[in-house]
Amino acid sequence: MNNExxxxxxxxxxxxxxxxxxxxxxxxxxxxxxxxxxxxxGFLAFxxxxxxxxxxxxxxxxxxxxxxxxxxxxxxQIPTPQLSPTQPDIRKDINQxxxxxxxxxxxxxxxxxxxxxxxxxxxxLRRAGFGITPSELVYYRQIGLEKTLDHLVNYEAVxxxxxxxxxDDLKLKPSERQSDLRRWWILRMIYTNxxxxxxxxLFWHGLLTSGISTGDPLSMYQQNELFRAKGNxxxxxxxxxxxxxxxxxxxxxxxxxxxxxxNENFARELMELFTMGEGTFEENDVKEASRAFTxxxxxxxxxxxxxxxxxxxxxNFLSQSGRFSGDQIINVIFQQPETAEYISKKLFAFFAHDxxxxxxxxxxxxxxxxxxxxxxxxxxHLLSSEEFYSPRAYRSKIKTPAEFAVGLIRNTGAExxxxxxxxxxxxxxxxxxxxxxxxxWPDGISWISSNTLIQRLNYxxxxxxxNLKGTTFDPxxxxxxxxxxxxxGFLKGxxxxxxxxxxxxxxxxxxxxxxxxxxxxxxxSGKKVFSNEEIKRQLAFFVLASPEFQLS
Amino acid sequence: xxxxxxxxxxxxxxxxxxxxxxxxxxxVIQLKGGNDGLNTVVPYGDGLYYDARPELAIPEERxxxxxxxxxxxxxxxxxxxxxxxxxxxIIQGVGxxxxxxxxxxxxxxxxxxxxxxxxxxxxxxxxxxxxANLPSKDFNWFKGIxxxxxxxxxxxxxxxxxxxxxxxxxxxxLAGQSNDFKSSNFNLNILKSxxxxxxxxxxxxxxxxxxxxxxxxxxxxxxxxxxxxxPLADYPAGNFGQELKLLASTITEKLGVRVAHLTxxxxxxxxxxxTRHSELLKELSEGISAxxxxxxxxxxxxxxxxxxxxxxxRRVAMNGSYGTxxxxxxxxxxxxxxxQGGLYGxxxxxxxxxxxxxTFTTDFRSVYRTVLEDWLxxxxxxxxxxxxxxxxxxxxxxx
Numbered sequence: 001m002n003n004e005x006x007x008x009x010x011x012x013x014x015x016x017x018x019x020x021x022x023x024x025x026x027x028x029x030x031x032x033x034x035x036x037x038x039x040x041x042g043f044l045a046f047x048x049x050x051x052x053x054x055x056x057x058x059x060x061x062x063x064x065x066x067x068x069x070x071x072x073x074x075x076x077q078i079p080t081p082q083l084s085p086t087q088p089d090i091r092k093d094i095n096q097x098x099x100x101x102x103x104x105x106x107x108x109x110x111x112x113x114x115x116x117x118x119x120x121x122x123x124x125l126r127r128a129g130f131g132i133t134p135s136e137l138v139y140y141r142q143i144g145l146e147k148t149l150d151h152l153v154n155y156e157a158v159x160x161x162x163x164x165x166x167x168d169d170l171k172l173k174p175s176e177r178q179s180d181l182r183r184w185w186i187l188r189m190i191y192t193n194x195x196x197x198x199x200x201x202l203f204w205h206g207l208l209t210s211g212i213s214t215g216d217p218l219s220m221y222q223q224n225e226l227f228r229a230k231g232n233x234x235x236x237x238x239x240x241x242x243x244x245x246x247x248x249x250x251x252x253x254x255x256x257x258x259x260x261x262x263n264e265n266f267a268r269e270l271m272e273l274f275t276m277g278e279g280t281f282e283e284n285d286v287k288e289a290s291r292a293f294t295x296x297x298x299x300x301x302x303x304x305x306x307x308x309x310x311x312x313x314x315x316n317f318l319s320q321s322g323r324f325s326g327d328q329i330i331n332v333i334f335q336q337p338e339t340a341e342y343i344s345k346k347l348f349a350f351f352a353h354d355x356x357x358x359x360x361x362x363x364x365x366x367x368x369x370x371x372x373x374x375x376x377x378x379x380x381h382l383l384s385s386e387e388f389y390s391p392r393a394y395r396s397k398i399k400t401p402a403e404f405a406v407g408l409i410r411n412t413g414a415e416x417x418x419x420x421x422x423x424x425x426x427x428x429x430x431x432x433x434x435x436x437x438x439x440x441w442p443d444g445i446s447w448i449s450s451n452t453l454i455q456r457l458n459y460x461x462x463x464x465x466x467n468l469k470g471t472t473f474d475p476x477x478x479x480x481x482x483x484x485x486x487x488x489g490f491l492k493g494x495x496x497x498x499x500x501x502x503x504x505x506x507x508x509x510x511x512x513x514x515x516x517x518x519x520x521x522x523x524x525s526g527k528k529v530f531s532n533e534e535i536k537r538q539l540a541f542f543v544l545a546s547p548e549f550q551l552s
Numbered sequence: 553x554x555x556x557x558x559x560x561x562x563x564x565x566x567x568x569x570x571x572x573x574x575x576x577x578x579x580v581i582q583l584k585g586g587n588d589g590l591n592t593v594v595p596y597g598d599g600l601y602y603d604a605r606p607e608l609a610i611p612e613e614r615x616x617x618x619x620x621x622x623x624x625x626x627x628x629x630x631x632x633x634x635x636x637x638x639x640x641x642i643i644q645g646v647g648x649x650x651x652x653x654x655x656x657x658x659x660x661x662x663x664x665x666x667x668x669x670x671x672x673x674x675x676x677x678x679x680x681x682x683x684a685n686l687p688s689k690d691f692n693w694f695k696g697i698x699x700x701x702x703x704x705x706x707x708x709x710x711x712x713x714x715x716x717x718x719x720x721x722x723x724x725x726l727a728g729q730s731n732d733f734k735s736s737n738f739n740l741n742i743l744k745s746x747x748x749x750x751x752x753x754x755x756x757x758x759x760x761x762x763x764x765x766x767x768x769x770x771x772x773x774x775x776x777x778x779x780x781x782x783p784l785a786d787y788p789a790g791n792f793g794q795e796l797k798l799l800a801s802t803i804t805e806k807l808g809v810r811v812a813h814l815t816x817x818x819x820x821x822x823x824x825x826x827t828r829h830s831e832l833l834k835e836l837s838e839g840i841s842a843x844x845x846x847x848x849x850x851x852x853x854x855x856x857x858x859x860x861x862x863x864x865x866r867r868v869a870m871n872g873s874y875g876t877x878x879x880x881x882x883x884x885x886x887x888x889x890x891x892q893g894g895l896y897g898x899x900x901x902x903x904x905x906x907x908x909x910x911t912f913t914t915d916f917r918s919v920y921r922t923v924l925e926d927w928l929x930x931x932x933x934x935x936x937x938x939x940x941x942x943x944x945x946x947x948x949x950x951x
């Protein structure tokens with residue numbers, strides 16, 4: 001085969017590294033062929049032929065709804081959800097909302113498959129959790145979106161003992177070793193049966209920030225458990241608890257907050273970052289509030305109130321006067337209208353998108369104010385709202401490193417003991433328990449810089465095409481077991497699980513072309529160059545490395 | 553995609569050195585957290601300094617004297633040597649009107665050069681926007697780089713461009729690809745095509761595509777350049793020192809870096825300031841000294857200046873945790889062979905504080921204007937047309 005002349009004619013500047021073809025090296029052969037197929041004219045021709053063939057089938061074939069795999073891996077077992085005894089009215093709204101929309105969603109004319117319940121389920125699992133596992137996908141599609149939502153939101157009813165067993169077996173010491181602490185939490189995110197519980201912990205960790213570098217694993221471990229225990233209850237209680245949390249006291253330099261020279265750090269961040277937001281208070285309010293938090297001491301790692309150091313005098317805070325204690329300052333803060341708005345916006349931005357309507361925030365704020373700032377109540381509304389499932393929310397976020405790293409394991413059905421993942425997440429820009437500063441992690445586009453994007457791609461590579469210690473990805477047994485074990489079926493399974501079955505036709509064409517190329521490649525003796533497993537690994541790589549997969 | 557297309561048509565290399573500024577580099581270092589300027593450039597000759605913070609003030613005998621009135625914190629011994637050689641300009645009392653005491657707002661203000669903004673994210677950084685506004689034929693991927701972990705508060709960040717952000721060399725290489733193309737694990741062209749095909753379909757896909765292209769364009773070059781480079785100084789071991797070393801390699805290997813940004817974290821010394829501040833200043837001093845020496849020995853020191861900044865200074869009086877709370881004005885350093893060493897501007901009056909804070913005497917926009925116009929030969933839409941931001945005569949006049 002006269003490959004060389006074909007290359008010479010069709011090489012672009014990027015392909016100029018290929019100077020000779022060595023047919024003895026099968027990898028070079030395949031790459032040369034693939035590169036040639038992607039030269040401009042060849043690629044366009046392929047694309048044209050792909051489009052012609054794909055024209056009627058812009059939807060991926062829907063999964064057979066009635067097939068649950070016989071041997072569901074234990075780790076993905078989903079206990080029968082126990083529906084809560086009271087049925088809130090929101091359920092009616094959900095049913096009405098989720099008939100497939102009459103017209104295509106704006107900007108989505110390119111997608112395969114309209115926004116529909118299946119896509120909503122994947123979206124919900126990504127936002128209210130860390131992504132869907134292959135067996136969850138089968139199961140949740142069977143029970144439908146409404147029941148899935150119920151199962152996620154009422155997580156206290158869900159048995160999590162398989163997670164506990166898994167963690168016990170690994171004998172980790174999260175309260176004693178930093179690396180164990182991170183690994184412990186990452187494994188929780190991956191293998192919990194209560195995804196929303198862990199997602200809420202991540203939310204609080206990013207909002208009520210503390211860092212391990214000024215504390216020790218024990219206090220950060222305890223703070224993490226505090227978020228797990230109280231993260232779904234009244235925000236007032238959580239905040240009062242956080243004001244006395246040892247890790248927080250250390251992080252905001254309030255170990256010894258003394259009467260005659262109060263430390264302003266906690267008081268400022270309490271208002272600016274945790275409750276009301278910038279510009280809603282005066283410098284004087286910071287000074288007065290700091291007086292109320294004097295006497296908060298840390299002794300032997302435990303919070304103590306040192307009343308000799310407390311300023312019992314009268315304070316003027318946010319136009320109210322009184323001999324406020326720290327808790328009472330918090331009460332005054334919750335009386336301000338800004339507080340409910342601020343926390344609503346934070347939750348909405350984290351779970352839905354960055355530009356809520358004023359009415360949406362008003363609605364959520366009212367829910368908070370009339371329910372003692374109960375977070376679970378708010379989340380029920382948020383996760384069943386029209387806005388949450390709107391095009392503005394769909395794929396509108398960049399996955400944080402936690403969502404990316406954990407989500408990949410979940411989506412692929414990989415098995416891991418978690419040992420390397422925390423470090424790789426740090427390389428992507430997020431070190432758990434070490435937010436860059438007290439504002440937590442900046443969201444959105446800042447996650448993607450040249451360095452961090454390379455790291456994300458390298459993570460994908462390490463799991464699909466290389467060997468990441470402690471993690472096993474077996475393409476023959478992962479992904480959706482009900483699909484045929486052919487590479488075609490495998491690709492479909494990947495696209496359904498990882499990309500909601502929702503990818504633009506050109507990109508789909510690229511993947512299909514690559515699949516055929518890899519499949520059809522034979523050496524001189526007519527033997528196939530790539531095994532099915534190798535082909536599947538490459539496909540998994542491209543889907544997980546794709547730009548769509550970077551998005552939540 | 554016009555800008556990106558033309559970017560990739562352009563090669564990597566300098567435009568011919570026939571214009572003022574075209575071979576010069578500006579290195580900007582943020583002292584993140586709010587540097588305590590009073591203990592950095594110490595007004596040891598002013599009794600009020602010792603009255604105001606008796607437990608925190610640097611004792612007179614430990615100060616590294618610059619003049620009869622001012623000296624440096626004892627950790628800054630290397631910077632003191634550079635001062636003795638006449639290469640250090642210290643701009644006193646730098647700040648801005650309508651001080652914000654929030655890290656995020658104040659960083660944003662310094663980033664965008666807009667003191668009346670009360671936002672804390674978005675917008676274009678004063679450094680990044682110089683690059684975004686370059687005609688495309690003058691652009692190359694190394695013109696503006698950030699080293700270390702970076703966040704959108706950096707003055708390099710712009711909404712349009714995805715400038716390279718390099719944590720370290722090791723993490724800046726794409727796995728599964730080798731220089732020997734044939735040993736690669738996957739076809740990179742497929743990956744590139746996927747990013748290109750999705751560009752603009754979803755909110756972030758354009759940025760993703762731009763970032764990927766930037767990463768691929770710079771990764772191999774950076775690696776090769778570092779391998780060719782020979783350091784001619786000993787860099788301190790920590791992140792800052794190693795980032796400066798990597799930066800030095802891009803300059804000695806002439807990748808065309810015009811603007812670079814680095815950060816040292818930890819200056820938010822609300823508690824236990826003396827030890828922490830001392831360590832941080834030492835890190836700064838040792839790093840800058842090694843970098844400068846390296847450039848000198850490569851005979852490139854005339855073409856580089858280093859500038860520090862911080863989002864604010866600190867409160868004059870100590871707080872109850874043996875530290876200081878957020879403050880206002882502070883001095884900054886500009887260092888280089890082309891710099892006329894000395895103290896510039898007026899030290900804020902310690903007898904005339906505003907709610908415990910210093911009053912600024914030099915607007916930071918004057919500093920920006922000085923380095924942009926007199927060093928890089930750029931004029932910036934926002935800063936340059938306001939005559940009140942007078943430029944500061946810190947440069948050695950050409951002979």
